[in-house]
Amino acid sequence: MKGTRTEEEQxxxxxxxxxxxxxxxQEVRRSLPIFPYREDLLAAIHEHQILxxxxxTGSGKTTQIPQYLLEDGYTQGGMKIGCTQPRRxxxxxxxxxxxxxxxxxxxxxxxxxxxxxxxxxERTVLKYMTDGMLLREFLTEPDLASYSVIIxxxxxxxxxxxxxxxxxxxxxxxxxxxxxxxxxxxxLDTERFSCFFDDAxxxxxxxxRFPVDIFYTKAPEADYLEACVVSVLQIHVTQSPGDxxxxxxxxxxxxxxxxxxxxxxxxxxxxxxxxxxxxxYANLPSDMQAKIFNPxxxxxxxxxxxxxxxxxxLTIDGIIYVIDPGFCKQKSxxxxxxxxxxxxxxxxxASANQRAGRAGRVAAGxxxxxxxAWAFKHExxxxxxxxxxxxxxxxxxxxxxxxxxxxxxHFDFMDPPPHETLVLALEQxxxxxxxxxxxxxxxxxxxxxxxxxxxxxxxxxxxxEQYKCSExxxxxxxxxxxxxxxxxxxxxxxxxxxxxxMNFVVPGGDHLVLLNVLEIRYFYHTARLSKGGYKTVKHQxxxxxxxxxxxxxxxxxxxxxxxxxxxxxxxxxxVCLLRLGWLLEVAPHYYKxxxxxxxxxxxxxxxxxxxxxxxx
Numbered sequence: 001m002k003g004t005r006t007e008e009e010q011x012x013x014x015x016x017x018x019x020x021x022x023x024x025x026q027e028v029r030r031s032l033p034i035f036p037y038r039e040d041l042l043a044a045i046h047e048h049q050i051l052x053x054x055x056x057t058g059s060g061k062t063t064q065i066p067q068y069l070l071e072d073g074y075t076q077g078g079m080k081i082g083c084t085q086p087r088r089x090x091x092x093x094x095x096x097x098x099x100x101x102x103x104x105x106x107x108x109x110x111x112x113x114x115x116x117x118x119x120x121x122e123r124t125v126l127k128y129m130t131d132g133m134l135l136r137e138f139l140t141e142p143d144l145a146s147y148s149v150i151i152x153x154x155x156x157x158x159x160x161x162x163x164x165x166x167x168x169x170x171x172x173x174x175x176x177x178x179x180x181x182x183x184x185x186x187x188l189d190t191e192r193f194s195c196f197f198d199d200a201x202x203x204x205x206x207x208x209r210f211p212v213d214i215f216y217t218k219a220p221e222a223d224y225l226e227a228c229v230v231s232v233l234q235i236h237v238t239q240s241p242g243d244x245x246x247x248x249x250x251x252x253x254x255x256x257x258x259x260x261x262x263x264x265x266x267x268x269x270x271x272x273x274x275x276x277x278x279x280x281y282a283n284l285p286s287d288m289q290a291k292i293f294n295p296x297x298x299x300x301x302x303x304x305x306x307x308x309x310x311x312x313x314l315t316i317d318g319i320i321y322v323i324d325p326g327f328c329k330q331k332s333x334x335x336x337x338x339x340x341x342x343x344x345x346x347x348x349x350a351s352a353n354q355r356a357g358r359a360g361r362v363a364a365g366x367x368x369x370x371x372x373a374w375a376f377k378h379e380x381x382x383x384x385x386x387x388x389x390x391x392x393x394x395x396x397x398x399x400x401x402x403x404x405x406x407x408x409x410h411f412d413f414m415d416p417p418p419h420e421t422l423v424l425a426l427e428q429x430x431x432x433x434x435x436x437x438x439x440x441x442x443x444x445x446x447x448x449x450x451x452x453x454x455x456x457x458x459x460x461x462x463x464x465e466q467y468k469c470s471e472x473x474x475x476x477x478x479x480x481x482x483x484x485x486x487x488x489x490x491x492x493x494x495x496x497x498x499x500x501x502m503n504f505v506v507p508g509g510d511h512l513v514l515l516n517v518l519e520i521r522y523f524y525h526t527a528r529l530s531k532g533g534y535k536t537v538k539h540q541x542x543x544x545x546x547x548x549x550x551x552x553x554x555x556x557x558x559x560x561x562x563x564x565x566x567x568x569x570x571x572x573x574x575v576c577l578l579r580l581g582w583l584l585e586v587a588p589h590y591y592k593x594x595x596x597x598x599x600x601x602x603x604x605x606x607x608x609x610x611x612x613x614x615x616x
Contacts, residue, residue: 011276032060055205075125079148095128112362131161210360224325242320243302255491272301395427402449509576
């Protein structure tokens with residue numbers, strides 16, 4: 001069907017609409033809290049090599065500072081500006097926004113680099129990336145010679161990779177006087193950052209535009225999930241328009257909360273206005289994640305139920321009310337047993353203040369804390385324990401060794417990790433053959449360091465070369481690296497999801513569910529069936545097969561597992577059956593150790609003449 005406008009009119013109209021969009025974006029840029037400080041900030045960056053920038057989430061520091069530096073000529077001569085983010089979602093969404101503001105195609109002048117996805121080209125001058133990806137770049141470019149500015153953003157999150165970057169970049173800055181280093185953080189810990197970087201000056205950008213009223217409960221809540229649901233409905237019925245943000249700890253809680261809210265809204269029917277309930281967590285499919293950014297329809301109210309991803313990394317427009325039960329999920333690592341636990345713990349006071357700050361972005365807001373004022377003052381820690389003190393360091397130790405940093409005990413950590421965690425990481429790398437008996441990197445270790453995966457997986461990938469199954473093993477390694485988000489299991493379709501999953505089950509175990517291939521070797525993560533159940537070979541720790549596993553009811557004698565996770569029990573995740581003969585073939589130096597002989601000498605023949613099948 002032909003239009004009524006001429007071609008010239010159509011082109012002119014399309015141009016004016018593009019111009020309008022561009023103008024409105026420039027207006028938004030000018031309205032950000034950082035805009036009046038542009039010249040002062042550039043002058044401070046020019047004067048000082050290292051600058052700590054303190055600004056609330058939403059002040060515009062992540063999107064605007066790299067653009068200001070670009071406009072000021074920091075990318076001349078083909079130099080790049082790098083900006084790190086602790087989370088993948090943030091790196092992608094911020095890069096997309098900046099490309100839009102600069103009217104360029106994402107991947108050209110502005111790009112992002114995250115694990116398994118590189119959206120950059122030789123034209124890229126503004127590069128957003130996860131902190132782990134910048135660490136990988138040290139392997140190919142130890143002095144970061146192609147960068148004129150490095151911005152470590154969201155530094156207050158204190159992720160493992162951010163803490164390692166601090167030490168390395170502080171070292172580089174001492175002999176590369178032309179490199180500018182900006183450490184950007186929300187209003188937490190800035191004095192500590194300044195002190196660590198040889199008393200670097202702090203540049204403060206006022207952030208929260210509107211006041212936030214904070215309310216506490218008179219007594220502790222018995223069931224914070226129920227309290228969240230009741231609070232949302234009370235706000236919806238009694239308060240003026242504005243969207244609600246609820247902080248919960250993980251997928252299970254978020255789905256339960258959404259279900260309860262939808263059910264109660266159905267029961268109330270037309271007595272209340274429409275309430276849109278939208279979840280956001282890491283394993284949610286990306287098309288569903290994007291829904292939280294859609295504008296709220298007139299006459300309705302949006303409630304976003306989120307993990308702490310919405311605390312600092314994502315900015316959701318229109319939030320006026322925040323509900324904070326005061327909990328978060330935190331990873332902790334026991335170096336003695338080699339077990340990682342994901343435990344619900346009270347969040348820190350710093351996190352609680354960050355959450356409250358989400359309410360004061362578009363108008364005066366309110367934050368409802370579902371705990372007492374006494375609990376806030378006396379039961380919560382001042383700030384979160386840095387991840388480096390509560391995680392497995394295998395990958396980091398291998399990376400630092402390959403960068404030529406051999407004295408790990410005296411490496412310049414802002415907060416040094418526990419001694420026994422370092423020792424366990426070194427022991428694990430020795431068992432994998434990445435280090436020799438003197439603690440020096442072997443040829444195999446150097447090759448392992450080049451692969452951006454856990455040392456267990458990198459050894460598996462390199463060993464697959466010998467058995468001619470690299471393609472299959474690479475697929476398994478990729479599947480294991482996406483944190484159990486292969487099978488999406490929504491609460492309202494559990495039976496359908498489980499049936500669909502059963503179609504993938506093949507004999508042999510979970511790794512073969514991920515791919516039907518048998519040559520798998522993570523010899524270090526092994527468990528053996530004894531009278532009292534499964535025990536890990538290394539520490540004789542009692543462990544259990546995860547109920548989701550395809551081997552849950554079979555109980556084979558020997559198992560290999562991808563990870564140990566403590567939820568309600570000590571569960572082995574992603575298990576696969578194996579034979580002892582395979583272990584002896586792959587790592588005789590390790591498995592002839594006392595632990596194994598104690599547990600299997602009576603049952604297993606050790607004569608040299610035995611075949612693999614007989615040993616199995």
